């Protein structure tokens with residue numbers, strides 16, 4: 001594979017040199033942004049801007065903040081990443097909220113110890129980003145279990161009267177994660193619903209674990225914890241976004257003996273136990289794909305979540321809506337939809353207000369699949 005890549009790079013590099021000499025548009029035809037950027041929550045007070053290009057190259061984001069021009073590069077340990085076609089840059093939230101940003105990438109055909117062959121630079125249009133701006137009611141659009149097909153979800157989303165302030169992709173955006181092209185599908189879905197202008201909260205579903213690119217994909221997010229679990233806030237709401245792992249034990253034949261989610265979830269559990277959530281948050285909402293916090297690889301998260309003051313747990317995975325899931329739980333639990341047994345996709349809008357959370361769900365045929373008000377003391 002290494003030699004195949006090297007041969008391909010040499011051919012592409014030679015073509016770049018020839019086309020430059022002859023002023024031909026070859027590089028324009030083969031190198032461009034194939035997935036516009038989306039802005040993902042990645043823990044604490046940071047966003048990670050992620051986009052992709054047709055071929056490997058560099059990535060950087062430019063913006064102005066309080067009179068200073070910033071250029072933030074996609075680098076790791078001091079080296080600018082240039083061998084990947086997926087680019088990610090981490091930016092403080094206060095720099096991006098209410099601001100505009102532009103993404104850039106330069107094609108890198110080959111990179112050796114003392115030389116690199118670089119092609120053209122492509123840039124996105126400037127994108128105006130809307131973070132929390134003090135609005136009294138917050139609209140969080142939940143889209144889980146897309147499984148490669150966002151068209152039904154798009155139809156379902158059109159039924160809501162309100163525009164989303166943030167998007168929650170609650171797992172199983174794709175059915176497996178074998179290579180970078182599968183992660184590009186996640187990016188495509190994220191952009192379809194966010195247009196890069198509102199935050200995306202992404203959780204990993206069980207299906208995104210399946211395939212050798214599963215852990216590579218998580219590294220792209222550059223989260224504070226290093227795993228696909230993190231906290232973030234949107235105005236008065238604090239979110240605890242969790243990685244619920246797989247839906248079967250590590251020794252199931254499905255995983256060929258090549259997973260160790262037991263250790264990963266153990267680390268995540270210890271991290272949860274070390275947390276102190278924001279005491280001033282009006283609501284604390286936990287998001288996780290699999291709605292079984294009572295048993296994650298033998299760990300019962302219920303008491304940990306209760307101790308953290310979680311008000312509500314929103315899960316996916318079941319491909320249905322349920323506003324009173326597991327009534328025994330010390331916090332509200334609900335399921336957010338997905339493609340139902342009747343082949344209709346259900347999307348959910350969570351409307352967060354001062355003393356209540358009003359949830360409504362529509363399917364792609366325009367049928368309201370239910371609504372519910374969760375009451376909270378003032």
Ligand SMILES: [Fe+2]
Pocket residue numbers: 171172205206207289316317318
């Ligand atoms: Fe699932």
